[in-house]
Amino acid sequence: xxxxxxxxxxxxxxxxxxxxxxxxxxxxxxxxxxxxxxxxxxxxxxxxxxxxxxxxxxxxxxxxxxxxxxxxxxxxxxxxxxxxxxxxxxxxxxxxxxxxxxxxxxxxxxxxxxxxxxxxxxxxxxxxxxxxxxxxxxxxxxxxxxxxxxxxxxxxxxxxxxxxxxxxxxxxxxxxxxxxxxxxxxxxxxxxxxxxxxxxxxxxxxxxxxxxxxxxxxxxxxxxxxxxxxxxxxxxxxxxxxxxxxxxxxxxxxxxxxxxxxxxxxxxxxxxxxxxxxxxxxxxxxxxxxxxxxxxxxxxxxxxxxxxxxxxxxxxxxxxxxxxxxxxxxxxxxxxxxxxxxxxxxxxxxxxxxxxxxxxxxxxxxxxxxxxxxxxxxxxxxxxxxxxxxxxxxxxxxxxxxxxxxxxxxxxxxxxxxxxxxxxxxxxxxxxxxxxxxxxxxxxxxxxxxxxxxxxxxxxxxxxxxxxxxxxxxxxxxxxxxxxxxxxxxxxxxxxxxxxxxxxxxxxxxxxxxxxxxxxxxxxxxxxxxxxxxxxxxxxxxxxxxxxxxxxxxxxxxxxxxxxxxxxxxxxxxxxxxxxxxxxxxxxxxxxxxxxxxxxxxxxxxxxx
Numbered sequence: 001x002x003x004x005x006x007x008x009x010x011x012x013x014x015x016x017x018x019x020x021x022x023x024x025x026x027x028x029x030x031x032x033x034x035x036x037x038x039x040x041x042x043x044x045x046x047x048x049x050x051x052x053x054x055x056x057x058x059x060x061x062x063x064x065x066x067x068x069x070x071x072x073x074x075x076x077x078x079x080x081x082x083x084x085x086x087x088x089x090x091x092x093x094x095x096x097x098x099x100x101x102x103x104x105x106x107x108x109x110x111x112x113x114x115x116x117x118x119x120x121x122x123x124x125x126x127x128x129x130x131x132x133x134x135x136x137x138x139x140x141x142x143x144x145x146x147x148x149x150x151x152x153x154x155x156x157x158x159x160x161x162x163x164x165x166x167x168x169x170x171x172x173x174x175x176x177x178x179x180x181x182x183x184x185x186x187x188x189x190x191x192x193x194x195x196x197x198x199x200x201x202x203x204x205x206x207x208x209x210x211x212x213x214x215x216x217x218x219x220x221x222x223x224x225x226x227x228x229x230x231x232x233x234x235x236x237x238x239x240x241x242x243x244x245x246x247x248x249x250x251x252x253x254x255x256x257x258x259x260x261x262x263x264x265x266x267x268x269x270x271x272x273x274x275x276x277x278x279x280x281x282x283x284x285x286x287x288x289x290x291x292x293x294x295x296x297x298x299x300x301x302x303x304x305x306x307x308x309x310x311x312x313x314x315x316x317x318x319x320x321x322x323x324x325x326x327x328x329x330x331x332x333x334x335x336x337x338x339x340x341x342x343x344x345x346x347x348x349x350x351x352x353x354x355x356x357x358x359x360x361x362x363x364x365x366x367x368x369x370x371x372x373x374x375x376x377x378x379x380x381x382x383x384x385x386x387x388x389x390x391x392x393x394x395x396x397x398x399x400x401x402x403x404x405x406x407x408x409x410x411x412x413x414x415x416x417x418x419x420x421x422x423x424x425x426x427x428x429x430x431x432x433x434x435x436x437x438x439x440x441x442x443x444x445x446x447x448x449x450x451x452x453x454x455x456x457x458x459x460x461x462x463x464x465x466x467x468x469x470x471x472x473x474x475x476x477x478x479x480x481x482x483x484x485x486x487x488x489x490x491x492x493x494x495x496x497x498x499x500x501x502x503x504x505x506x507x508x509x510x511x512x513x514x515x516x517x518x519x520x521x522x523x524x525x526x527x528x529x530x531x532x533x534x535x536x537x538x539x540x541x542x543x544x545x546x547x548x549x550x551x552x553x554x555x556x557x558x559x560x561x562x563x564x565x566x567x568x569x570x571x572x573x574x575x576x577x578x579x580x581x582x583x584x585x586x587x588x589x590x591x592x593x594x595x596x597x598x599x600x601x602x603x604x605x606x607x608x609x
Contacts, residue, residue, distance in 0.1 A: 001281070001282045001307050002279055002280065002281055002282075002301065002303065002305070002306075002307045003247045003248065003249055003280040003281075003282050003598075004247070004248040005031075005245045005246065005247055005248065005270055005277050005278065005280070005303065006245065006246050006247075006248055006251065006267045006268065006269070006270065007243065007244075007245055007267070007268040007269075007270050007277075008030070008243070008244060008245065008246045008254070008265060008266070008267055008268075009241060009242075009243050009265060009266045009268070010024070010030075010241060010242045010243070010244075010258070010263050010264075010265050011239055011240070011241040011263060011264040011265065012239070012240055012241070012261070012262070012263050012264075013238065013239065013240070014235050014238050014239060014240045015238075016240070016261075017230060017233060017235070017240045018230065019261070020233070020240065020242070020261065020263065021226060021229050021230045021233065021242075022226070023257060023261050024229070024242070024257075024601055025225075025226060025229070025601055025602055025603055026602075026603070027253065027254065027257045027602075028600050028601070028602030028603070029246050029247065029250040029253060029254055029600050029602075030242070030244040030245070030246055030254075030600055030601050031244050031245045031246070031278045031598050031599060031600050031601070032229060032232060032242065032243075032244040032601055033244070033245070033276040033277075033278065033596070034232075034276070035228045035229060035231075035232045036228055036231035036232045037228060037231065038223075038224035038225070038227040038228040038231070039224075039227045039231070042220060042223050042224045042227050043224060045220055046217065046220045046221060046224055048083070049079070049213060049216055049217050049220055050217060052079070052082055052083065052086065052213070053210060053213035053214070053217065055086060056082065056203060056206055056207045056210060056213065057207065057210060058207075059200070059203045059204045059206075059207040060207040060208075060210055061204075061207070061208075069211060069212050069215050070209060070212040075209075075212050075215075075216055078206060078209060078212070079216070081202075081206070082203070082206050085199050085202050085203055085206075086203070088195075088199060089196060089199045089200075089203075092192050092195055092196050092199070093196070095188075095192055096189055096192040096193065096196070099185045099188055099189050099192070100189065102178060102180070102185055103182055103185050103186065103189075105178075106178055106181075106182060107182060108154045108155055109129075109154055109159075109175065110152070110182075111181055111182040111183055112181050112182075113181050113183075113184075114177050114178055114179060114180060114181055117177055118177075125163060126163065126164055127161050127162065127163060128161070128162050128164065128165050128166070128174060129151070129159065129160070129161050129162075129174065129175040129177070130159065130160050130162060130166060130172035130173060130174050130175065131154055131155070131157045131158070131159050131172065131173045131175065132157065132158050132159070132160060132170075132171075132172040132173075133157060133158070134158065136170050136171050136172055137158050137160070139169075139170055140160070140166075140170055143170070146162060146163075146164075146166070146167075147162070147163040147164075148160045148161060148162040148163065149161045154175075159175075160172075214607070217607055218604065218605065218606070218607055221604065221607060221608065222603050222604060225601065225604075229242070229601055244601070245270070245276075245277060245278055245598075247280055247598070251267075270303070272303060272304025273304055274303070275594075276596075277303040277596075278303070278595075278596045278597060278598040278599065279300050279301055279302065279303050279305075279595035279596060279597060279598060280598035281300075281301070281307050281309065282307075283309060286310065286313070287307075287309035287310050287313060288349050289313055289349055289352050289353040289356060290309045290312055290313045290316070290353070291349050292349050292350045292353060293312075293316070293353070293578075294309075297578065297582075299582065299593045300593065300595035300596065300597045301591060301593060301595045302591070302592060302593070302594050302595040303595060305589075305590075305591045305592070305593075305595065306427060306589055306591060308581075308585070308586070308589070308591070311420075311423065311585070312581050315416070315420055315580070315581055315585070316577055316578070316581055317356055317357060317360045318360065318364075318416065319525060319573070319576070319577035319580060319581075320357045320360065320361065320573050320577055321357070321360035321361045321363065321364035321365075322364055322413075322525045322526075322529050323525060323528050323529055323532070323569060323572050323573050323576060323577055324361045324365075324532065324566075324569045324573070325361075325364060325365060325368065325370055325529040325532050325533060325569075326361070326365045326370045326371065326372060326373065326532065326533070326536065327361065327362045327363075327364070327365025327366045327370060327371050328365065328370075328371045328372035328373075328374075329361060329365070329372075329562075329565075329566055329569070330358050330359070330360075330361030330362035330363075330364075330365055331358075331362060332566070333354060333357065333358035333361060334355065334358035334359065334362065336354065336358075337351050337354040337355045337358055340354070366383070366386040366387070367386060367387060367388045367391055368387065368388075368391050368392060368393045369383065369384070369386075369387040369392050369393050369394050369397075370393050370533060370536075371383060372536060372540070372562065373533055373535075373536025373537045373539075373540050373562075374540060375394055375537075378394050378397045384397065389405075390404075390405060390408040391405065391408060391409055391412070392405055393405075393533055406526075407462040409526050409529075410461060410462055410523060410526050411458060411462060411464070413522045413523055413524075413525045413526045414454060414457050414458060414461070414519060414520075414522055414523070415454075416522055416525070417454075417518070417519045417521070417522030417580075417584070418450055418451060418454040418519060420580070420584070420585050421450045421515075421518060421519065421584065421585065421588050422447055422450055422451065423585075424585055424586075424588035424589040425443045425444070425446050425447035425450065425588065426447070427589060428440070428443040428589060428590065429443045429444060429447070435490060436490060437488065437489060437490055438485055438488035438489075438494070438497065439485055439486060439487070439488040439489060439497070440485075441481050441484075441485040441488075442481055442482045442484075442485040442486040442488070442501070444478075444481060445477070445478040445479065445480070445481025445482040445485070445486075446478060446482060446515065446588070447478075448474050448475075448477055448478035448481070449474070449475050449478030449479065449482075449512055449515055450515055450518075450519065450588075451474070452470075452471045452472075452474035452475045452478065453471075453475065453515055453516045453519050454519055455471050456468075456471050456475075456516065457516070457519050457520055459471075461520075461523070475512065478512075479508060479509070479512055482501075482508045482511075482512075483501055483502060483504070483505045483508045484498060484501055484502070485497070485501060486500075486501040486504060486508060487499070487500025487501030487502075487503070487504065488500075488501065518584045518587070518588070521580070521584060522580065522584075524576045524580075525576070528572045528576055532565055532568070532569055532572070535561070535564075535565045535568070536561070536562060536565055538561070539557060539558055539560075539561025539562065539565070540558060540561075542554075542557050542558075542561070543555065543557045543558035543561070
């Protein structure tokens with residue numbers, strides 16, 4: 001059920017701004033759609049905390065150790081020290097890299113002491129060092145007034161130490177004397193490494209306090225939210241006010257808080273098409289099983305749309321069972337669910353959902369006679385007795401023809417489709433009757449068209465005898481109802497609605513063709529289920545070819561094949577099982593899943609993603 005909301009305006013004295021925001025946070029029921037940004041100082045601290053905790057996580061030990069959360073003062077001291085250590089580490093790493101680069105540049109010249117060369121210069125011996133090719137070296141030899149000493153080759157080129165500078169007539173590359181020699185640079189690199197090791201040890205100790213960083217991040221996140229709401233509040237003439245949405249069910253709780261704090265407030269009824277109204281879905285014990293799926297998909301119905309949690313769960317469970325299609329796989333899922341429950345010592349929505357899906361898969365696999373794709377399972381009397389012959393994947397054991405069984409399963413798939421799509425039409429009709437909305441006649445038209453198209457699909461796919469003239473007549477009547485009444489609404493006159501509907505006649509024609517495709521699309525349940533069975537059988541046949549010493553190879557092939565089949569089955573559930581609910585069914589309902597989740601302003605204990 002989607003809870004009703006009130007747009008609520010709250011007014012307090014300007015001097016009580018902080019107190020009002022704090023009380024609203026403690027109350028935890030007000031959803032503010034558009035908030036101002038938090039103070040930059042808080043945002044910067046959050047970003048820095050996040051950065052440091054991420055860097056520290058690289059130093060955390062693999063095995064978790066028991067941690068106590070540091071108090072604010074101790075954490076702040078560690079935080080500042082961590083920041084300094086990481087900054088110093090970055091400086092040292094850059095210094096080390098530069099020194100290594102310097103060593104690499106001068107290593108070909110050998111180890112030397114630049115200070116001694118400087119001393120020679122100061123004594124009047126101004127030596128310059130050059131790399132020179134053989135042609136230029138020969139020219140240098142022929143020049144009598146240049147004094148030089150030939151040194152060892154560098155990078156396959158001759159090198160010379162020249163007293164004074166070479167003239168421009170001789171081409172050579174001068175080697176500029178560095179400030180430090182290789183020995184000194186290596187000594188300094190070692191000092192860098194020693195200090196880096198000390199810093200690494202310090203960071204490893206700080207990494208043991210990652211839980212304290214998480215606590216600080218949550219606290220800063222709450223501070224940022226508080227700052228954001230505080231900045232959102234408008235003020236004038238000594239008053240401050242906030243506007244947001246409160247569930248009707250929380251009205252009494254809010255009124256008590258307002259009286260206690262001396263606030264003035266006013267409610268406004270919200271329109272269903274107001275795009276800012278958040279959606280709060282109230283789940284019961286059964287429909288809450290779908291919450292993990294909705295959270296993964298990130299889907300939220302609009303405020304004026306339907307809560308289809310129950311129907312989504314019902315059809316999704318059936319789709320899952322038919323797509324996976326194997327009772328043996330269902331047993332594996334059920335064992336996994338039991339293990340998870342035993343490990344966590346409690347049932348969660350996720351484990352309950354997995355249990356329901358497992359049982360449904362076992363039931364469907366049992367009635368079709370599918371146990372790990374093994375035909376030999378039908379030689380077990382108990383397993384054979386569970387099969388519904390018209391759905392059997394091994395029809396020869398029940399005196400059935402393969403074509404007849406496949407037609408029965410396809411008809412079952414199309415029947416599910418027409419039931420689900422018809423349900424969407426009935427839900428629309430029921431809602432519009434209460435609103436006295438004439439466009440409900442258009443939904444009756446869609447209901448007629450879908451039911452007639454169902455028989456058309458059966459005629460085309462499994463050759464079931466059908467009176468095409470009656471089907472065409474019913475589709476035509478449905479088309480006219482949609483074209484005439486599709487544009488109606490309580491806000492329009494009959495003439496305006498008629499004009500709006502008739503102007504969309506071509507769109508209605510295309511949508512009618514699309515409705516035929518929607519019914520046809522449910523054949524994917526049959527096709528994917530058969531593909532899964534075929535894959536399982538193929539790997540079983542491959543593994544059956546190994547015997548004797550190679551039996552273990554056959555077992556590995558079968559195990560890998562079934563694991564791959566299960567993985568592909570899960571992907572198929574997402575692609576096909578979810579699609580039939582979110583596109584075909586939701587599309588017929590007119591749902592866009594464009595809602596904004598209800599997120600009240602409150603102190604949180606978890607980091608937001």
